[in-house]
Amino acid sequence: VFPYDRLLIATGARPILPDIQDLSLPGVHRLHTMNDGLHLRRSLDDHRAQSAVIVGSGYIGLEMADALTHRGISVTVMGRSTVVLPTVDAVFGRVVESELRTHGVRVESAAEVQAIVQDRARLRVESALTKVSADIVLVGAGVIPNAEIGAAAGVPGGIKGALRVNRRMETNLPHVYAAGDCVETWHRVLRAYTYLPLGTTAHKQGRIAGENALGASREFEGSMGTQVVKVFNLAIARTGLRDTEAQEAGFSPFTVETEQLDHKAYYPGARRLSIRITGDRKTGQLLGAQILGPWQAEVAKRIDVFAAALYHGMTVEGLNDFDLSYTPPLGSPWDAVQMAAQTWCQAERVTYQKSVGN
Numbered sequence: 001v002f003p004y005d006r007l008l009i010a011t012g013a014r015p016i017l018p019d020i021q022d023l024s025l026p027g028v029h030r031l032h033t034m035n036d037g038l039h040l041r042r043s044l045d046d047h048r049a050q051s052a053v054i055v056g057s058g059y060i061g062l063e064m065a066d067a068l069t070h071r072g073i074s075v076t077v078m079g080r081s082t083v084v085l086p087t088v089d090a091v092f093g094r095v096v097e098s099e100l101r102t103h104g105v106r107v108e109s110a111a112e113v114q115a116i117v118q119d120r121a122r123l124r125v126e127s128a129l130t131k132v133s134a135d136i137v138l139v140g141a142g143v144i145p146n147a148e149i150g151a152a153a154g155v156p157g158g159i160k161g162a163l164r165v166n167r168r169m170e171t172n173l174p175h176v177y178a179a180g181d182c183v184e185t186w187h188r189v190l191r192a193y194t195y196l197p198l199g200t201t202a203h204k205q206g207r208i209a210g211e212n213a214l215g216a217s218r219e220f221e222g223s224m225g226t227q228v229v230k231v232f233n234l235a236i237a238r239t240g241l242r243d244t245e246a247q248e249a250g251f252s253p254f255t256v257e258t259e260q261l262d263h264k265a266y267y268p269g270a271r272r273l274s275i276r277i278t279g280d281r282k283t284g285q286l287l288g289a290q291i292l293g294p295w296q297a298e299v300a301k302r303i304d305v306f307a308a309a310l311y312h313g314m315t316v317e318g319l320n321d322f323d324l325s326y327t328p329p330l331g332s333p334w335d336a337v338q339m340a341a342q343t344w345c346q347a348e349r350v351t352y353q354k355s356v357g358n
């Protein structure tokens with residue numbers, strides 16, 4: 001027993017283990033800790049695996065599909081969602097599916113895995129419509145918060161059972177703080193709590209809890225779900241709300257997708273970026289953005305420009321006032337982000353004029 005003056009609960013999350021029989025079979029791996037990764041690598045080396053099924057088509061499953069394919073392993077991704085990477089709009093998910101297939105990955109979407117069975121030296125993964133045999137199976141189907149310790153001490157659970165905290169990262173118990181994947185997260189755009197288990201958020205929350213535990217008075221400014229993932233030659237990123245999420249939250253969202261070059265066309269190697277901006281029709285406020293493009297095309301830098309604008313509650317139009325860098329090999333005088341913002345404003349004006357009959 002350790003007495004404390006201040007206590008921080010930072011127990012993280014654990015993988016959701018789908019209701020599938022025989023997850024304990026040798027050759028079935030989960031993907032959460034560094035040790036899981038090292039164990040998987042040893043197992044691949046020792047057993048010279050030729051084929052793998054990945055259960056789960058979120059960002060971790062897709063990163064693993066990329067990594068295993070580079071090791072020469074034949075990969076099948078089986079996901080419950082109708083298209084891979086359900087954290088971005090389906091139109092982008094379909095492009096990612098096509099990228100996976102181009103690199104030899106078999107993609108089975110809308111495939112709820114029901115069983116994993118030993119099939120002589122191999123494993124067979126079964127959904128209602130498909131059966132796929134492989135040497136190894138990786139399970140990456142999301143996480144749930146490790147909230148038990150906090151709950152047992154009397155901290156109430158909220159979304160997905162995550163511990164309730166205020167923006168100072170305090171629980172309801174005196175001198176007890178909580179942060180990271182085990183807590184509910186304040187969403188800056190929604191102005192509400194949600195569950196967003198990300199390393200970026202955990203770092204900020206941990207810092208604020210630590211400072212407050214030492215006597216400071218800081219508030220967590222909120223997460224916007226900013227994230228980026230590389231899948232083969234593509235990078236896909238998002239920040240803020242998608243159209244459907246904005247609608248559910250009571251905004252009047254308007255979403256426009258455009259294609260922009262990452263740098264001036266006359267300089268060799270210009271690449272196309274697809275940019276989807278969601279803004280509020282009534283106020284012009286930026287609500288969210290998604291970008292898909294070749295991974296060398298500074299997708300992460302560009303989503304971070306949107307994230308900075310979103311953090312400061314700017315309008316879509318306001319993005320044009322940013323003094324962004326430019327040189328022909330790397331950008332344009334109006335960056336791709338600003339060109340996309342201009343297209344959003346024009347499209348919004350045209351739709352507005354049509355709606356009022358001008």
Ligand SMILES: Cc1cc2nc3c(=O)[nH]c(=O)nc-3n(C[C@H](O)[C@H](O)[C@H](O)COP(=O)(O)OP(=O)(O)OC[C@H]3O[C@@H](n4cnc5c(N)ncnc54)[C@H](O)[C@@H]3O)c2cc1C
Nearest residue numbers: 010011012013031032060146180181182197198199200202
């Ligand atoms: C494969 C993978 C890739 C990821 N990639 C990204 C990424 O690219 N970008 C991003 O932003 N996020 C990413 N994440 C998410 C990110 O890793 C987590 O959000 C982050 O680690 C959460 O930090 P945390 O400190 O809350 O929890 P953790 O890092 O999970 O740490 C919790 C710790 O508490 C310990 N613990 C739990 N219960 C107890 C107990 N009862 N007693 C003692 N110790 C306990 C655990 O063993 C663990 O060491 C990824 C996650 C995974 C699994």
